[in-house]
Amino acid sequence: MHSPTKRHALPKSNVPAVQPTPATTTDLTGFTPADSSLRGLVGGTPxxxxxxxxxxxxxxxxxxxxxxxxGGIKDRPGLHMVERARARGDLLPGAPIVESTSGTLGLGLALAGMVHGHPVTLVTDPGLEPSMTRLLTAYGATVDMVPAPHPTGGWQQARRDRVTELLARQPGAWCPDQYGNPxxxxxxxxxxxxxxxxxxxxxxxxxxxxxxxxxxxxxxxxxxxxxxxxxxxxxxxxxxxxxxxxxxxxxxxxxxxxxxxxxxxxxxxxxxxxxxxxxxxxxxxxxxxxxxxxxxxxxxxxxxxxxxxxxxxxxxxxxxxxxxxxxxxxxxxxxxxxxxxxxxxxxxxxxxxxxxxxxxxxxxxxxxxxxxxxxxxxxxxxxxxxxxxxxx
CATH class of the missing domain: 3.40.50.1100 (Rossmann fold)
Known part of the structure; x- marks a missing residue:
């Protein structure tokens, strides 16, 4: 019959026991991690x-x-075009932004509008995915859907014509004109x-x-x-x-x-x-x-x-x-x-x-x-x- 295993005491250590230290409080007042702003989310992609x-x-x-x-690659031009227009005085504080988009630039402009305090209207067409319409709306943009394509220029020209119409209705509104803006x-x-x-x-x-x-x-x-x-x-x-x-x-x-x-x-x-x-x-x-x-x-x-x-x-x-x-x-x-x-x-x-x-x-x-x-x-x-x- 086997006897139970005998337990041996561990040898005493000469190292003194570590005493717990009182918890310290770090003052984080005013601390902001680097690149923690909305603007800092863009770039540095893998x-x-x-x-x-x-x-x-x-x-x-x-x-x-x-x-x-x-929002994808067009976060970069969405922010940059808005910031350059503000610097030149083409886009005044709080003025509306109106642009034609098939979706991705719309996300970038919605971000730019949020960062810099501008209402954003995005003119698009029925080809835009319903999920994108919901997302752009959730980000605070107004989605304006054109009802029919242009006879020769298709949906793209119809959207641009609608942008022209909306700009005329809103004095001070600004359009990035992504197709020709340097x-x-x-x-x-x-x-x-x-x-x-x-x-x-x-x-x-x-x-x-x-x-x-x-x-x-x-x-x-x-x-x-x-x-x-x-x-x-x-x-x-x-x-x-x-x-x-x-x-x-x-x-x-x-x-x-x-x-x-x-x-x-x-x-x-x-x-x-x-x-x-x-x-x-x-x-x-x-x-x-x-x-x-x-x-x-x-x-x-x-x-x-x-x-x-x-x-x-x-x-x-x-x-x-x-x-x-x-x-x-x-x-x-x-x-x-x-x-x-x-x-x-x-x-x-x-x-x-x-x-x-x-x-x-x-x-x-x-x-x-x-x-x-x-x-x-x-x-x-x-x-x-x-x-x-x-x-x-």
């Missing part, structure tokens, strides 16, 4: 290495996750410097194009640091920006039915047009493989950046800007019922884009690439390819 399933494991690209801003471009200087600090060197920059602000602003700064850097634009089918005919567009956040003057055509090496189903496939692949994903622009940019990473030399450093996160797209991109209704499910993009020689060669309906870049409103044509990088 980068993420993206590879499979867009590339083999030994290749990939770097994604700048602008969805980590409170402050929209300048707002992205910090983003460019963040990318340079995070990646050290950049060979290729991939950007979606809508108002043209972030592609122009980021590329202008990075080309001063890396003169040989190439800029690849990503547009949507049905957009007029690079010379295609205007059509009804399902994808929001990129593309345009007008010609934004902030688009820096001379900076681009090539453009890719992406169809909605192709973007949905890429968005969902990102979600299931990298957790970080986003909306239409993110899927389109990821598809193009992945192809570049597969086809360019292995040591090419590619940066891709992901403008937002997935939250506002739960009713569209990530909704099986919505996607099935619009024929967006079960469509896997081809391994490479179709290539056309000129933007007006034919109307594109799927992933298509063109290395001839021209401002549709200018008489001259400039071409430059990603492989050669020479204008001719």
């Amino acid at each position: 980068v993420l290495r993206v590879s499979q399933p867009f590339t083999s494991p030994d290749r990939g690209f770097w994604a700048k996750l602008e969805g980590f801003n409170p 402050d929209n471009v300048a707002a992205y200087t910090p983003l460019a410097l963040e990318l340079a600090a995070q990646l050290g060197h950049i060979d290729v920059l991939v950007c979606s194009v809508g108002t043209g602000g972030h592609s122009a602003g980021v590329s202008r700064v990075l080309r001063q640091l890396y003169p040989g850097m190439r800029l690849v634009g990503v547009d949507t089918v049905g957009s007029t920006i690079f010379g295609q005919p205007a059509r009804t567009r399902l994808m929001r956040g990129l593309g345009s039915s007008i010609y934004p003057r902030n688009v820096a055509y001379e900076h681009f090496s090539e453009v890719h047009w992406i169809a909605p189903a192709e973007s949905v496939w890429a968005c969902r692949q990102l979600a299931s493989s990298h957790y970080a994903t986003g909306g239409w622009s993110v899927g389109a940019v990821a598809l193009v950046a992945g192809w570049l990473a597969r086809t360019l030399p292995r040591d090419t450093r590619i940066a891709a800007i992901f403008p937002d996160g997935p939250q506002r797209y739960l009713e569209t991109v990530y909704n099986d019922e919505y996607c099935a209704e619009h024929g967006l499910l079960g469509v896997r993009p081809g391994p490479e884009p179709e290539l056309i020689g000129r933007p007006d060669e034919k109307e594109v309906t799927r992933w298509t690439r063109c290395t001839e870049i021209a401002d549709p409103l200018a008489p001259t044509v400039r071409t430059e390819s990603i492989e050669g990088g020479r204008a001719r």
